[in-house]
Amino acid sequence: MSAYPEGHSSLLENLNPEQRAAVTLPHESALILAGAGSGKTRVLTTRIVWLIQTGQVSPHGILAVTFTNKAAKEMMTRISAMLPINTRGMWVGTFHGLANRLLRTHWREAGLPQSFQILDSQDQLSAIKRLMKAMNVDTEKYEPKKVQWFINGHKEAGRRARDAEAFDEYSMRMAEIFEAYDAQCQREGVADFPELLLRAYELLYRNEPLRQHYRDRFKHILVDEFQDTNTLQYRWLKLFAGPHTALFAVGDDDQSIYAFRGANTANMAEFEREFAHGNVIKLEQNYRSHGHILTAANTLIARNAHRLGKNLWTAEGEGEPIRIFEAWSDQDEASFVVDEVRTLSREGVALSDMALLYRSNAQSRVLEHALFSAHVPYRVYGGLRFFERQEIKHALAYLRLLTNPEDDGAFLRVVNFPTRGIGARSLEQLADNAARSGSSLWQAACTSSGKVAGFAKLIEGIKQATADLPLAEVIDHVIEASGLGDYYRADKDGADRLENLNELVNAAALFSEESEENTLDAFLAHAALEAGEHQAGAGHDALQLMTVHAAKGLEFHTVFITGLEESLFPHEQSAHEENGLEEERRLMYVAITRARRRLYLSHAQSRMLHGQVRYGLPSRFLDELPAQVLLHLNRRAESACPSGMQQATGHYGSPAPRSPGSDTGYKVGQSVAHAKFGTGIIIDFEGRGPDARVQVKFRDAGTKWLALAYAKLSPA
DNA sequence: GCGTGACATTTTTTT
DNA sequence: AATGTCACGC
Numbered sequence: 091m092s093a094y095p096e097g098h099s100s101l102l103e104n105l106n107p108e109q110r111a112a113v114t115l116p117h118e119s120a121l122i123l124a125g126a127g128s129g130k131t132r133v134l135t136t137r138i139v140w141l142i143q144t145g146q147v148s149p150h151g152i153l154a155v156t157f158t159n160k161a162a163k164e165m166m167t168r169i170s171a172m173l174p175i176n177t178r179g180m181w182v183g184t185f186h187g188l189a190n191r192l193l194r195t196h197w198r199e200a201g202l203p204q205s206f207q208i209l210d211s212q213d214q215l216s217a218i219k220r221l222m223k224a225m226n227v228d229t230e231k232y233e234p235k236k237v238q239w240f241i242n243g244h245k246e247a248g249r250r251a252r253d254a255e256a257f258d259e260y261s262m263r264m265a266e267i268f269e270a271y272d273a274q275c276q277r278e279g280v281a282d283f284p285e286l287l288l289r290a291y292e293l294l295y296r297n298e299p300l301r302q303h304y305r306d307r308f309k310h311i312l313v314d315e316f317q318d319t320n321t322l323q324y325r326w327l328k329l330f331a332g333p334h335t336a337l338f339a340v341g342d343d344d345q346s347i348y349a350f351r352g353a354n355t356a357n358m359a360e361f362e363r364e365f366a367h368g369n370v371i372k373l374e375q376n377y378r379s380h381g382h383i384l385t386a387a388n389t390l391i392a393r394n395a396h397r398l399g400k401n402l403w404t405a406e407g408e409g410e411p412i413r414i415f416e417a418w419s420d421q422d423e424a425s426f427v428v429d430e431v432r433t434l435s436r437e438g439v440a441l442s443d444m445a446l447l448y449r450s451n452a453q454s455r456v457l458e459h460a461l462f463s464a465h466v467p468y469r470v471y472g473g474l475r476f477f478e479r480q481e482i483k484h485a486l487a488y489l490r491l492l493t494n495p496e497d498d499g500a501f502l503r504v505v506n507f508p509t510r511g512i513g514a515r516s517l518e519q520l521a522d523n524a525a526r527s528g529s530s531l532w533q534a535a536c537t538s539s540g541k542v543a544g545f546a547k548l549i550e551g552i553k554q555a556t557a558d559l560p561l562a563e564v565i566d567h568v569i570e571a572s573g574l575g576d577y578y579r580a581d582k583d584g585a586d587r588l589e590n591l592n593e594l595v596n597a598a599a600l601f602s603e604e605s606e607e608n609t610l611d612a613f614l615a616h617a618a619l620e621a622g623e624h625q626a627g628a629g630h631d632a633l634q635l636m637t638v639h640a641a642k643g644l645e646f647h648t649v650f651i652t653g654l655e656e657s658l659f660p661h662e663q664s665a666h667e668e669n670g671l672e673e674e675r676r677l678m679y680v681a682i683t684r685a686r687r688r689l690y691l692s693h694a695q696s697r698m699l700h701g702q703v704r705y706g707l708p709s710r711f712l713d714e715l716p717a718q719v720l721l722h723l724n725r726r727a728e729s730a731c732p733s734g735m736q737q738a739t740g741h742y743g744s745p746a747p748r749s750p751g752s753d754t755g756y757k758v759g760q761s762v763a764h765a766k767f768g769t770g771i772i773i774d775f776e777g778r779g780p781d782a783r784v785q786v787k788f789r790d791a792g793t794k795w796l797a798l799a800y801a802k803l804s805p806a
Numbered sequence: 807g808c809g810t811g812a813c814a815t816t817t818t819t820t821t
Numbered sequence: 822a823a824t825g826t827c828a829c830g831c
Contacts, residue, residue, distance in 0.1 A: 158820065186821045210821080283821045318820095350818065450817050455822080472819085506807090513807045619821060639818050661817055677818080700816065701822045 101140055101172070105133075112371045113137045117146065117309070119337040119365035121316075121358065125402045126345060126387070126683035127378030127645065131161075134314055134340055135168040138180075141310060142173060149180040151309035153330065156184055157318050159620045161643070165314070181308075185323050186283060189290035190615055193281075196300065200293045203279040205494045205611050208618035212478065214238060214282040217499050218267075221274050224521075227267060232260075240264050241271060245284035246352040248291065248322045278530065279496045287322050294329050305332030316341030316361065320352040324360070337365050343398050344391050347639060347677050349669070358398060376402040376683075378645050380409025382719040383689050387682045389716045394672045402683075410688055411721035414712065417694040420453075420653075424460035426692065427650055431466055431633055434648055434688075441467060443647040445634040447681050449659040453652065454635055456698070461633065471636035477621040481578065481587040482594055486617055488568045492553050493610050495532040502531070505545055508577040512541050548572070561608055562599035569595070638681045649685035651678075654693040655706030656789055678711045695771070696759055705759050705771045707789045756784060756798065756805075763806035767791035 102110050109129055112122050113136045124130035138154060141147045156162045162183050169177055181188060190208070193200050209217060218241075219234045244254050251269035256262040275281060281289060294301045311331055313319070316339040319327075331337050339361055346355045362370060376384055384402050391397070417423035427446060435441055446457060446468075454470055461468045476482065484507055490500040506512040520542055524534035535546040552571050556564040569575045569591050578584030578591070601616060602608035634646065653659055659678070664670030682689065693708045756762070760772050762784075770788035782798045796803065 184821065189821095208821090211819095286821080348819075351820080452816080452822090509807080511807070515807085621821080637818065663817060673818095698822080 101136060101143065105129075105136070106375055108371055108373050108375070109133050109136075112373070113140050115336075115338070115369075115371075117336045118369055119331075119335075119367075120339070120369040120371065121362050121366040122338070122340040122371050122373065123398060123400055124340050124342055124373040125376060125400055126342065126680070127376040128373035128402070129377060130340055130342075130373065131164065131168070131314070133373065134312055134338075135165055135172070137338065138169055138310075138312065139172045142175075147309045149175075149177050151307060152180045152182075152312070153188075153308040153310070154180070154182040154312045154314070155188065155327075156182075156314040159184060159187070161314055162187070184619070185326065186286050187619055189286040189326075190619060192290045192293065193286065194611075194615070196293060196297075199297055199300065200289050201276075202281065202289070203494065203496070205279065207280045207490050207494050207497055207500070208286065208615055209275075209280050209282045209499070210478070210618050210621060211238075211283070212483070213280075213499055216503075217274065217278075217280070217282075218271060220499070220502070221271055222267065224525075225267065225270060227263070232263065232267065237264060237267055237271075241268050242282070242284050243352065244268065245282075245288050246320045246322050248288065248325055250288075274498075277496065278498050279494050280499065284322070287326060291322060291326050291329060301329065302332075304330055305335065308332075308335055310336050310338065312338040312340070314340055317343050317346040317355060317358055318348050318353045319357050321354050321357075324354070324357045328364075331365075337361075339366075342400075344394070344400065344676055345642065345680050347642065347673060347680060349673050350667075355396070362398075372400055374400055374402055376404045378686050379404060379683060380406050380687055382408050382411055383682060383685050385719050386412055386689075386715045387679055390675060390682065390711060390714050391679045393714055394675055396669070396672065408719075412715070412719055413688070413690045413721050413723050414725075415690060415692040415723045416708070416725070417692055418696065420456045420694045420697040421460070423652055423692050423694045424457050427457065427652065427690075428460050428464045428466060430650075430690065431461075432464070435466075439647050441631045441633045444650070445636065445641060445644070445646040445648070445684060446650045446652065447636060447638050447641055447684070448652050449638060449661060449677075451637060452699075453658075457635065457652065461635075467630060467632040468635055469630070469632040471634065471640050475621040476590070476593070476597075477617045479587070479590055481574070481590055482617075484574060485565065485569055485572075485591060485594055486614065488549075488552070488572050488574075489565065489610060489614060491532070491549055492556070492564075492568075493614070495549075496530040498531045501535075504572070505531075505535075505542075508573040510541060510545060510573075512545065516540075516542055561602045561610060561613055562595050564610065565598050566595050638677050641684050642680050645684055645686055647686050648688040648690070649681070650690040650692065651681045652692050653697070654691050654709040654712055655697070656709055658697070658706060659709055660711070675711065675714075695761075705773050705787065707761070707769065707771050707787070710789065756803070761806045762786060762803045764788070764791075764796070765802050767794065769806050 102113060105113060112133050122133065124133065138152060141152070142149060154165060156165060166177070166182050183191070193202060193206070197204050197206065215234060215238050218237050222229055222232065222234060222237070251265050251272060254265040254268060256265040275285065294304065308330060311327060313327065327337065341358055343355055343358050346353055349355065381404055384404055388401055415423070415426050417426055431441070431444060434444065448454060451472060458468065458470065484504055487500040487503040490497050491504070505517070520531055520534050520538065523538065524531050527534065532546070535542050548571070552568060555571070556567050559567065574591065575588070578588045598613055601613050605612065660671055660674035664674045691712060693712070694706070696703050696705050756772060758772050758774065761769065762772060763769050764786070767788045768790050770786040772784050773787050773793070774785035783795050784798060785793060785795050787793045
C-alpha cells in the first residue's frame with residue numbers, strides 16, 4: 091500500500107485483494123480471468139485511472155479495446171467520473187472503431203480513397219449478389235450468404251483470397267469470387283467490417299515506421315471481453331504491442347458465446363503462453379448473485395471439458411431456490427410468466443429489473459402477445475436498428491454518393507428510389523457502358539442522356555447546393571431534394587418513416603455537437619459502426635425481453651429463462667457443429683448468471699414453430715443442475731394432461747381432438763420411456779388396436795417409429 | 807417499369 | 822406465422 095502515493099488508497103479501498111492485485115500490476119502483460127459479476131469492468135477502468143494517477147503513463151499512452159460501442163461508452167463514462175482531467179488523447183473504442191480511426195488518418199498509406207465508405211452486413215451481401223450476377227455465378231450452387239460467410243471467415247482469420255485454401259472446384263470458385271469481390275470494393279472505395287480490421291492490420295504490418303510509431307506510443311493496451319477476440323483481432327493486438335507494451339487482457343472463457351462468428355477461445359490459452367507467462371489473476375468472488383444461483387451455474391459449466399478453470403463464490407447467503415415450471419404449451423408458459431411478473435411487480439420489484447430471456451428471437455412473439463393482452467409494459471431488445479431501416483439506408487445512400495461517387499452500391503440503391511422511371515433495362519445498359527470504359531456507374535451516368543442523366547444532374551445539383559451547409563442541413567436538403575420526403579408523405583404508411591428521417595437530421599445535429607470531427611464522412615462512418623442504440627422507449631419502467639446473447643453483460647433482480655427444450659436450447663443446429671453443445675452450455679451459463687435474486691426456468695411440452703405444433707423434451711441442461719437448489723413448481727404426476735386443465739392454465743383453442751389410439755393410453759405430446767432408447771416424446775400416431783404405432787422423438791436416440799404392441803413403453 | 811402472387815426459408819449478433 | 826425473393830403479367 092505504502093508503495094503508492096497517498097490519495098490513491100481511496101481508489102483501491104473497496105477492492106478485494108485479487109481485484110487490487112490486478113489493478114496495481116506492474117508494467118507487465120497479464121491475463122485476468124474474470125468470472126460473471128466479479129467486477130470486471132470496474133477492474134479495467136480502475137486500472138486505467140490508477141496508471142494515470144500514479145504518473146506511470148499519460149492518457150496518450152493508453153489503448154483500451156472493447157467489442158461493443160456500449161461497453162466503450164460505459165468505460166469512458168466511468169473513467170471520466172474518476173479522473174477529473176481530460177481524457178482526450180486516450181484511445182478507447184471498439185476494434186472496428188479504432189481500425190476506422192487508423193485508416194482515416196493513414197488512408198493514403200492504406201491504399202484507400204479519403205472518403206472510403208463502410209459497408210454493413212446488408213450492404214456487403216447486396217454487393218456480393220451484384221457481383222455474382224455480373225460474374226454469372228449460379229446462386230443456387232453458390233449461395234450469396236455462404237459466399238459472405240466464406241469471405242468474412244477468411245478475413246477474420248487474416249487471410250486474403252490468395253491465401254484461402256482452395257482444393258476442390260467449389261472452394262476454388264469461392265476463392266475466385268472472393269478475389270473479384272475485393273477488387274470490386276477497391277474500385278468502389280468501400281470496405282466491409284472485416285476489411286477494416288484486415289486493412290489496418292496490413293497497414294501496420296507492412297509499414298515499419300508507422301508500426302514503430304504506434305508501438306512507442308501505446309505503453310498499455312487493455313482488452314475487454316478477450317474471450318470474444320477472433321484470430322485477426324489477436325494478431326492485431328500483437329502487432330500493436332511492442333517490446334515495452336503491457337497487454338492487459340480481461341476475459342472469461344466460460345462466457346465465450348460468439349464462436350459461431352469467428353471468436354477463437356484458444357486465444358486465451360495462447361495469450362497466457364505468449365504474453366502473460368503465468369501472470370494470471372482469477373477474479374472468482376461474485377458480487378451479483380445469491381448462492382443457489384451460483385451453485386447451479388458452477389455445476390452446469392463444470393461439464394464443459396475445455397476450460398481454463400474457475401469457480402465462482404459469493405459472500406451472500408444461499409438465497410431462494412431456482413424455480414422450475416413445466417408448461418403444457420408455449421402459451422401456457424407465457425401466461426405463467428405474466429402471472430409471476432405481476433405478482434413480483436406488486437411486491438415491489440421494478441419491471442425493468444426483471445428479464446425475460448429466450449434462445450431465439452422467434453420465441454418472443456407468444457410472450458409479447460401475452461404481455462400485451464395483460465397490459466404489462468415491456469421492451470424488446472434487438473431487432474431492427476435505427477441505421478438499418480430502409481428509409482435511413484436510402485438517405486445514407488444519397489449522402490454516400492455525394493462524398494464518394496464511385497460507390498456503385500449506393501448508386502443502385504437510390505437511382506430509382508423514389509421511382510423516376512429508370513428500370514432494369516436502362517441500368518443494364520448503363521452497367522455495360524461502365525464496364526466497357528472501366529468506370530463507375532456514376533461516371534457512366536454523367537456521360538449518358540435521358541432519365542439517367544437527369545439523375546446525375548440531380549445529385550450534382552444537391553452537391554452544389556449543400557457544399558457549405560452544416561451537416562444536419564445537408565441531410566435535410568437531401569431528404570427533400572431527392573424526393574424521399576414527398577414519397578413518404580404520399581405513402582399512407584409513411585408517417586413512421588418520415589419521423590425516422592427527421593430523427594436522422596436530429597442525430598446528425600447531435601453528432602456535430604458531440605464529436606470533434608463533424609464531416610459527412612465521419613457521420614457516415616458513425617452510422618455504419620454504431621447502427622444500434624438509437625431506440626425509443628428507454629427510461630420507462632418495463633419488463634426486459636431479449637435473447638440470451640443480448641443479455642450478456644447485464645444483470646437483473648429476476649430472470650426468466652424460457653423455452654428450455656431439447657432442440658431449442660440447446661439449439662438443434664448446435665449438434666452439427668464442433669463443440670456446439672459446449673457453446674450452448676456456456677450460453678446457458680451466461681443466462682443463469684444474469685440473475686441476482688430469483689431465477690425461473692421453464693419449458694413447454696408443445697410449441698408453435700414455423701406454423702406447426704412441435705413437441706419438445708425438457709432440455710438436458712435442466713438435468714445438469716443440482717437437484718438440491720431446484721424447486722419444481724408443478725412437477726406433474728405420471729398421467730397425461732387432464733383435458734380440463736389445459737383451459738385452466740390458459741391453453742387457447744378447442745380441447746385436443748381425440749387422437750387415434752387414445753384408447754391405448756398414449757397420445758401425441760406425451761412423454762414416454764423406453765428400456766433401450768431412454769426418454770422421449772410421442773410426436774405422431776398411426777393405426778389402432780394391435781397395429782397402433784407411435785413415432786417417438788428420443789432425447790438421445792433420435793426419432794423412431796415403434797409398434798405399441800411390441801415396444802416396451804411406459805409413461806414418463 | 808411496376809405491382810402482384812407463388813415460393814421457399816427460417817440461430818444466436820457486433821462491428 | 823411471417824418474411825423475403827423471384828418470376829410473371831399488365
